[in-house]
Structure formats: C-alpha cells, structure tokens
Amino acid sequence: MLSTRSSLIQTLPKLLRRNHLEGARKLVETAHEADIALLFRQLPITQQQKLFELLATPERQAEVLVEVDPGIARDFLEPVADAAILTLLRHMSDDDAADILELLPEERAEQLIKALRKTGDNDVIELFDYDSETAAGLMTTEFFALPETTSCEDALKALQGHGDEFEISYYLFVINEAGHLVGVVSLRELVLSPSTEILRSIMETEVVRVTVDMDQEDVARMVARYNLLAIPVVDSTNKLVGVVTVDDIIDVIRLEATEDMLKMAGVSDNIDQRSPLSAARARIPWLLASFVGGVLAAVLIGAYEASIAKVVPLAAFIPIVLGMGGNVGIQSATIVTRGLATGRIDTQQLTRVLSTELIVSLISGLVYGVLLGSVAWIAYYDSVLVKSGLLFGATVGLSVAAAMVIAATIGGLVPMLFARVNIDPALASGPFVTTAVDVFGILSYFSIAVVLLNI
Amino acid sequence: MLSTRSSLIQTLPKLLRRNHLEGARKLVETAHEADIALLFRQLPITQQQKLFELLATPERQAEVLVEVDPGIARDFLEPVADAAILTLLRHMSDDDAADILELLPEERAEQLIKALRKTGDNDVIELFDYDSETAAGLMTTEFFALPETTSCEDALKALQGHGDEFEISYYLFVINEAGHLVGVVSLRELVLSPSTEILRSIMETEVVRVTVDMDQEDVARMVARYNLLAIPVVDSTNKLVGVVTVDDIIDVIRLEATEDMLKMAGVSDNIDQRSPLSAARARIPWLLASFVGGVLAAVLIGAYEASIAKVVPLAAFIPIVLGMGGNVGIQSATIVTRGLATGRIDTQQLTRVLSTELIVSLISGLVYGVLLGSVAWIAYYDSVLVKSGLLFGATVGLSVAAAMVIAATIGGLVPMLFARVNIDPALASGPFVTTAVDVFGILSYFSIAVVLLNI
Numbered sequence: 001m002l003s004t005r006s007s008l009i010q011t012l013p014k015l016l017r018r019n020h021l022e023g024a025r026k027l028v029e030t031a032h033e034a035d036i037a038l039l040f041r042q043l044p045i046t047q048q049q050k051l052f053e054l055l056a057t058p059e060r061q062a063e064v065l066v067e068v069d070p071g072i073a074r075d076f077l078e079p080v081a082d083a084a085i086l087t088l089l090r091h092m093s094d095d096d097a098a099d100i101l102e103l104l105p106e107e108r109a110e111q112l113i114k115a116l117r118k119t120g121d122n123d124v125i126e127l128f129d130y131d132s133e134t135a136a137g138l139m140t141t142e143f144f145a146l147p148e149t150t151s152c153e154d155a156l157k158a159l160q161g162h163g164d165e166f167e168i169s170y171y172l173f174v175i176n177e178a179g180h181l182v183g184v185v186s187l188r189e190l191v192l193s194p195s196t197e198i199l200r201s202i203m204e205t206e207v208v209r210v211t212v213d214m215d216q217e218d219v220a221r222m223v224a225r226y227n228l229l230a231i232p233v234v235d236s237t238n239k240l241v242g243v244v245t246v247d248d249i250i251d252v253i254r255l256e257a258t259e260d261m262l263k264m265a266g267v268s269d270n271i272d273q274r275s276p277l278s279a280a281r282a283r284i285p286w287l288l289a290s291f292v293g294g295v296l297a298a299v300l301i302g303a304y305e306a307s308i309a310k311v312v313p314l315a316a317f318i319p320i321v322l323g324m325g326g327n328v329g330i331q332s333a334t335i336v337t338r339g340l341a342t343g344r345i346d347t348q349q350l351t352r353v354l355s356t357e358l359i360v361s362l363i364s365g366l367v368y369g370v371l372l373g374s375v376a377w378i379a380y381y382d383s384v385l386v387k388s389g390l391l392f393g394a395t396v397g398l399s400v401a402a403a404m405v406i407a408a409t410i411g412g413l414v415p416m417l418f419a420r421v422n423i424d425p426a427l428a429s430g431p432f433v434t435t436a437v438d439v440f441g442i443l444s445y446f447s448i449a450v451v452l453l454n455i
Numbered sequence: 456m457l458s459t460r461s462s463l464i465q466t467l468p469k470l471l472r473r474n475h476l477e478g479a480r481k482l483v484e485t486a487h488e489a490d491i492a493l494l495f496r497q498l499p500i501t502q503q504q505k506l507f508e509l510l511a512t513p514e515r516q517a518e519v520l521v522e523v524d525p526g527i528a529r530d531f532l533e534p535v536a537d538a539a540i541l542t543l544l545r546h547m548s549d550d551d552a553a554d555i556l557e558l559l560p561e562e563r564a565e566q567l568i569k570a571l572r573k574t575g576d577n578d579v580i581e582l583f584d585y586d587s588e589t590a591a592g593l594m595t596t597e598f599f600a601l602p603e604t605t606s607c608e609d610a611l612k613a614l615q616g617h618g619d620e621f622e623i624s625y626y627l628f629v630i631n632e633a634g635h636l637v638g639v640v641s642l643r644e645l646v647l648s649p650s651t652e653i654l655r656s657i658m659e660t661e662v663v664r665v666t667v668d669m670d671q672e673d674v675a676r677m678v679a680r681y682n683l684l685a686i687p688v689v690d691s692t693n694k695l696v697g698v699v700t701v702d703d704i705i706d707v708i709r710l711e712a713t714e715d716m717l718k719m720a721g722v723s724d725n726i727d728q729r730s731p732l733s734a735a736r737a738r739i740p741w742l743l744a745s746f747v748g749g750v751l752a753a754v755l756i757g758a759y760e761a762s763i764a765k766v767v768p769l770a771a772f773i774p775i776v777l778g779m780g781g782n783v784g785i786q787s788a789t790i791v792t793r794g795l796a797t798g799r800i801d802t803q804q805l806t807r808v809l810s811t812e813l814i815v816s817l818i819s820g821l822v823y824g825v826l827l828g829s830v831a832w833i834a835y836y837d838s839v840l841v842k843s844g845l846l847f848g849a850t851v852g853l854s855v856a857a858a859m860v861i862a863a864t865i866g867g868l869v870p871m872l873f874a875r876v877n878i879d880p881a882l883a884s885g886p887f888v889t890t891a892v893d894v895f896g897i898l899s900y901f902s903i904a905v906v907l908l909n910i
Binding site for chain 1: 496524663764769785810
C-alpha cells in the first residue's frame with residue numbers, strides 16, 4: 001500500500017503529461033481514493049480532468065472528489081456540467097453531497113438543489129440548509145436505528161439486509177416509538193450477545209449525544225473526551241436526526257487547529273488560495289491592525305522626540321523593550337487561547353489565569369530586567385550620550401520588566417474576555433495583543449525615562 | 456448524560472469539601488470516567504484522593520486514571536503505594552499502563568516493571584521500552600488476529616469467546632502462518648458475509664499499515680487520510696505486532712497541534728505546569744532568543760546613533776518597520792509550518808513556496824509602503840526635524856516594503872530548511888524568525904536612510 005502510494009505520486013503525473021493513459025488507468029485502478037485526491041494538488045486543471053476521467057465509475061469519481069481539498073475541488077467543478085455534478089452528488093453520502101454543494105456559487109447550488117428535489121433527494125437539501133459549522137453540518141442522515149424491542153437476531157438480520165446503504169454502522173442506535181433516542185448498542189456487543197435478547201436489555205442508556213445546533217468544535221471535544229467512533233445528533237425534542245462519525249471529527253480537529261494558528265499569526269483562515277494575488281488579497285487586511293498600531297506607536301514616540309534628541313540611546317532600546325513585551329504577550333495569549341480550545345481553561349477562571357500570568361511575568365521580568373539593565377549600564381558606562389550610565393541602565397531594565405508584566409496581563413485578559421462575549425479568542429492573540437503591548441510599552445518606557453533621566 | 460455532567464462538575468466538589476461522601480458516591484457511580492477525570496483539574500490533591508477512593512472497583516479507578524491529564528496524574532501518583540499502582544496497572548490495557556509508567560520517576564518505574572515481570576505482564580514492559588512518540592508508543596498489543604483460512608462462523612465464535620479481552624475489535628486482522636499481516640476484515644463485513652466463507656475470500660488485501668518506528672504524527676496523518684478506525688502496526692518483517700486505535704490518534708492530533716502552536720509562540724511544550732514558578736522556569740529560556748535578538752538590534756541601532764541624532768523622527772518609525780516585517784514573517788512561517796504539518800506542502804517544493812511568498816510580500820509591501828510613506832510625508836511635510844518631507848516619506852515607505860519582502864523570504868525559507876534537516880519547523884516561526892527579521896530590517900532601514908537622506 002505504502003509503496004503503491006509513492007509510486008503513484010511519482011509516476012502518475014509523468015504518465016498524464018505524456019498522455020500514456022492506459023498505463024495511468026492501471027495505476028489509478030488499484031490506488032486509494034485519498035491518494036488520488038492528494039495528486040490533485042500538484043496537477044494543473046487539464047490533467048486533473050484527465051485523471052478524473054480515468055476513474056472507472058461515478059461511485060469512484062465521487063469517492064475521490066469528496067477527498068480533494070475544498071479550494072481545489074471548487075476550481076475543478078467550475079467547468080463541469082450540471083448533469084455530471086448531479087450524477088456525482090447522487091453517488092455520495094448526503095453529508096458529503098451537502099459539503100460539495102457548499103463549494104458552488106449560490107445560484108448554481110440552488111439550481112442543482114431544485115433538480116435534486118425533483119428526484120426526491122431531500123436529505124441533501126435539508127443538510128445544505130444547516131449551518132455547516134454545527135453538528136447538523138457534519139452529520140449524515142443515513143444512520144441505522146432500530147426500536148428497543150428488536151431482538152439481537154433480528155437486528156443482525158436487519159443490518160445484513162441494509163448494511164451497505166449506511167456510511168458506517170459500528171453503533172446501532174435504539175429509538176422508541178416516537179423516534180426519540182433511548183439507547184445505543186455497539187455492533188461488537190450485538191455480536192457478543194445471545195440472539196434472543198432484545199435491544200432494550202443490552203443497550204447503554206446513558207448515551208452521549210449532541211443537538212443539531214451545537215458548534216462543531218464542541219462536538220469534536222465531546223467525541224475526543226469520550227473516545228467515541230460516532231455521536232448521535234438529536235433535535236430539540238430528543239428525536240434522533242443524524243450521526244456524526246469520527247473521521248469527520250478528525251477533519252474538524254485538524255481544520256480548527258489550523259484556523260486557530262493562522263488567526264493567531266494574523267492570516268485569513270482560507271489558505272487554499274492558489275494564486276499569489278488572491279493570497280495577497282487575503283493577507284493584506286490582517287496587517288492593517290499592525291499598521292494602525294505601528295502608526296500609533298510612531299505618533300507616541302514622535303511625542304517624545306525632544307527626549308530622544310536629549311538621550312539618543314533611548315531609541316536603540318525601543319525594539320527590545322517592545323519585542324520582549326510582544327513575545328510575553330503572545331506566550332500568555334497562546335497558552336490561554338489553546339487552553340480554552342482544548343477545555344483545559346474555563347472562561348470562569350479569570351482570576352486564576354490572570355494571577356498565574358502576572359506572577360510568571362513578574363519573575364521573568366525580574367530576570368530579564370536585571371539582565372538588560374546590566375547590559376545597558378555596561379554599554380553606556382562612560383558614554384557622553386547619557387548623563388549617568390547607571391540611571392540609563394535602570395531605565396531600560398525597569399522598562400523591559402514593566403512591558404513584560406503589562407504584556408502578560410493583556411495577553412491573558414484579552415482572550416478570556418473575547419471568549420466570554422463569544423468572539424473567537426484566537427483572534428486576540430495576533431496583531432491585537434501585539435498592538436496593545438506596543439502602545440502601553442512605549443508609554444511606560446518614556447514615562448520611566450522622563451522620571452529617572454529627568455528629561 | 457449532558458445534564459449529569461454539568462451537575463457533576465458543580466455538585467461534586469461541594470460534596471467533597473463538606474465531606475458528604477455518600478451523596479458524592481452516588482453521583483460518581485453513574486458518571487462517565489472522562490467527566491470524573493476532568494474534575495481532577497479543579498480539585499486539590501486531598502480531594503482528588505477522596506474522589507478516587509469513591510470509585511467502586513480498581514477497574515473503574517484505572518479507567519479514570521488513564522483519562523486524567525498527565526501532569527496531574529503524575530502529582531497524584533507520587534504518594535500512592537507501589538502495590539496500589541501495580542493493581543491499577545493490571546486493570547489497564549497494556550498501552551495505557553505503559554503511558555502511566557512513563558509518568559513515574561525512572562527508578563520507580565523500573566521497580567514496578569520488575570514486579571510486573573514476575574507476574575508475566577510482558578506486553579507492558581515491551582511497550583514501555585519503545586519511543587513513546589512512535590507507532591509502537593501508541594499501539595496496544597491486545598488486538599485480534601486470525602489465520603486466513605478461518606471461516607466467518609469460527610471468526611465470530613472466536614470473537615464471542617475472547618472479545619472482552621480486547622480494547623476494540625471493529626477490524627479483524629488476518630495473518631498467515633508466519634504471523635505476517637495479509638489482510639483485514641471489518642466486523643461489519645464479517646457480520647454481513649455468509650458463515651461458511653473463509654476470511655481469505657472476503658478480506659481486503661491492500662491494508663494500510665505502519666511500522667513500529669514511524670513517528671506518531673505520520674501515523675495520525677495516515678489514519679486521517681484514509682478515514683480509519685484503527686491501523687495495524689508491523690515490524691520490519693511485516694509481522695503484525697500491534698494496533699493503534701482512532702481515539703489515541705485524536706489525542707495525538709490535538710497534542711501535536713497544541714505543541715506546534717506553543718512552539719510557534721515561543722513557549723515550552725509542557726504547559727501542564729501547576730505552579731507559576733515552574734511555569735516561569737519553563738518560559739524564561741524561550742525568551743532568550745528574543746533577548747539576544749533585541750540586544751543585537753540595540754547594538755545595530757546604536758551604530759546609527761549619529762544618523763538618529765541628525766534625523767530624530769527616524770526613531771519613531773523603527774517599531775512599525777520592524778513590526779510590519781515581523782508580522783509578515785510570522786504569517787509566512789505559520790502558513791509554511793502548518794502546510795508542512797498537514798501535508799499540504801512538501802519539503803521538495805522550496806521554489807514554489809518561496810516564489811509565492813515573495814510575490815505576495817511584494818504586493819503587500821507595495822500597498823503598505825505607499826500607505827506608510829504617505830503618512831510620514833504628510834506628518835513631516837513642513838517639519839524642521841527633516842530636510843525634505845518627501846524624501847523622509849520615501850525612506851520610511853521603502854523601508855517598510857523592504858522589511859516585508861525580507862521577512863516573507865526568511866519566514867518561508869527557515870521552516871522549509873528546518874524540515875529538510877529534520878528540525879521541527881514549528882521552532883522556526885517564533886523568536887527565530889522575528890529576530891532575523893529585526894536584524895535585517897534595521898540594516899535595510901538605516902541603509903536606505905543613509906542613502907536617501909544623505910546622512
């Protein structure tokens with residue numbers, strides 16, 4: 001399998017380029033759909049189309065398409081005819097079909113939905129209407145549920161009769177007459193139980209479940225916490241309406257981690273951009289906060305131009321004071337943001353979080369304050385540029401310590417406050433914290449300088 | 456279930472504090488082990504001990520202990536007697552037991568292993584010897600494998616006889632006489648197949664597998680890519696030696712994402728620190744790179760003190776030039792690092808990655824260069840501090856654009872080079888890139904100033 005994969009990746013693009021379609025078809029036949037999907041990343045669109053046509057059946061084409069990166073799939077589908085897309089959609093599970101529809105321009109998606117409605121594919125239509133970042137957006141409606149009075153033997157027979165229609169059936173959900181979720185039996189337990197036993201007597205009744213509107217990050221946390229292979233989705237009346245499987249959860253966890261990292265670094269969460277121009281368009285707005293912050297910093301420093309003119313070496317230490325502050329701020333913000341995302345920190349623990357960040361930054365501030373103060377003192381010991389090397393060292397040392405403490409407070413506080421008012425805390429850690437740290441760092445630096453150096 | 460959980464979290468700590476142990480025991484009886492484990496985070500150690508004793512059996516205690524955060528479990532186990540730990544270890548799956556042993560001081564772990572050896576628990580001992588960040592460190596050796604000539608009926612019977620001993624058995628691995636992995640049958644296929652069929656005729660022979668020494672991040676990528684519930688682990692001769700299940704993969708994905716984020720923010724990857732002092736000790740070294748970089752920046756700026764004395768406003772724009780550069784550097788480094796981690800970028804694509812980052816930064820640099828240059832020009836249009844407002848604006852605008860292009864190049868290049876020589880690229884994106892950007896940003900800023908402003 002592994003050797004197949006590397007030979008596929010190396011050989012197929014060459015075969016396609018040289019139009020050796022028969023050789024390519026043979027390779028494609030035995031390859032895993034996920035590997036073929038991966039190849040789309042490195043092929044130009046004309047060769048993607050050739051590769052796609054080599055896939056023997058619409059089933060197989062659909063399997064590959066759902067594994068292709070969304071941004072690439074969007075470009076790929078643009079020139080494909082509606083009839084062909086409809087055939088592909090009909091060969092997908094309903095949740096995958098809804099995801100593909102999401103990629104298309106709104107008008108086109110609605111036309112396709114109209115066509116699906118005519119042929120009665122209502123599940124896809126329903127799923128498309130849900131917010132794609134909720135449990136409903138992740139779930140499939142093609143799950144397996146049986147009444148609680150079914151015997152194990154009948155349950156197994158039912159599975160054998162219908163098993164192929166369902167995406168996965170490692171859990172058998174048990175419902176009452178009203179369709180409400182009352183229990184769960186794993187396929188393993190079903191196989192291990194006497195055939196005459198009824199489901200009610202072997203089912204687990206404490207079923208971890210989520211509601212249709214739950215945020216996908218919370219759904220992922222539940223699946224991770226309880227080590228589940230699938231989680232049932234219920235509506236507000238506890239009626240079972242769908243199931244989210246663990247493979248989709250893994251995608252959510254990876255995607256959310258990527259989004260958080262990019263937000264923290266100040267990049268748009270869409271990095272599927274293929275052209276540098278669209279990448280630039282996505283990244284430029286994120287630099288605006290930093291630009292405004294920088295202009296603000298320039299204005300503030302400009303206000304102290306007379307002080308700088310008197311003690312020019314003050315300028316040399318601006319970057320390290322702001323840089324150390326910025327780093328501490330990002331440390332604190334990252335620890336708090338990631339703690340909130342993984343559930344290690346709770347929005348209610350503001351005092352605990354802030355006091356920890358404060359004490360940690362006081363200790364680090366003391367260490368680096370003494371260090372930087374000494375460096376500045378030694379460097380300007382007998383310089384004509386400052387009146388007293390000792391006081392200059394004290395100014396710089398005290399300023400870096402102050403910047404670090406201020407930064408830790410801002411870095412700890414902002415994501416907690418963001419989370420409390422339901423703004424994504426990851427947004428806080430990037431330019432936002434850095435800019436705040438810059439402004440307060442400059443103010444404290446020059447205030448300390450004005451007092452200690454008497455300028 | 457959900458309501459149980461929130462009442463548990465609110466009520467149990469109160470009951471424990473007031474020593475209402477009978478009420479607490481009742482709550483604990485019906486609670487999920489993952490929820491009880493979560494409570495350990497907010498309880499002091501004496502109440503953790505009380506809670507642990509309320510768990511009715513060693514099985515249940517073991518189930519809770521494996522779900523507790525590693526740092527908390529380490530502190531909790533310190534005062535526990537060896538005999539009690541041995542009992543707990545014997546009630547865990549071998550991979551969980553090996554993880555718990557990893558938490559203990561080396562000497563103590565070896566004593567416990569000696570005791571386990573006496574009673575013949577060799578699996579745990581073997582697993583403990585493997586590197587914990589490889590496939591072997593994740594796998595359990597308690598998997599279910601049968602010869603290829605077994606009939607489906609016999610396979611089901613074998614499962615019914617032994618199913619309880621295995622952590623999970625949704626896949627049935629098929630081996631030949633030499634113990635080599637030759638196929639896989641899902642429990643679902645087994646149930647759906649006629650009982651007289653032999654495994655060889657229904658098994659999938661293209662089995663995705665990993666070797667014992669494969670890095671856990673690569674194992675996670677395989678499971679995610681192929682949507683697996685478990686992945687078999689083989690030794691160098693293709694002998695099946697273990698299985699990694701998807702719940703452990705989810706933990707790896709979350710943990711690796713957290714580690715990457717923290718490394719990128721310049722924080723040690725161990726944030727399980729409970730005391731601020733140990734947290735400070737963990738974070739202080741990570742600030743050293745930034746400190747050294749800052750001192751370097753101060754020295755460089757110091758070398759241009761004569762220039763600053765002549766044109767004091769140059770000092771005001773140092774933070775924005777370095778700040779915009781730093782932000783662009785972090786954007787590029789994050790996109791490349793995350794792309795490498797998720798497999799979207801390959802270490803071989805250096806030219807493609809660098810040219811994208813270069814073009815993107817040229818566009819952004821043009822935008823913000825013109826913007827900042829205009830701001831500086833307008834601000835210092837008729838200032839006595841500069842000879843020509845236009846030339847001053849040009850200096851600042853050109854400098855910020857240069858810093859952004861330099862930063863994108865460094866931010867794209869460093870993680871790619873790190874990955875090529877097998878250093879974790881996440882380490883590049885933090886202080887390392889920022890420091891490099893500071894140094895080159897200052898040099899280009901003052902070089903441009905010296906030329907354009909003729910100072």
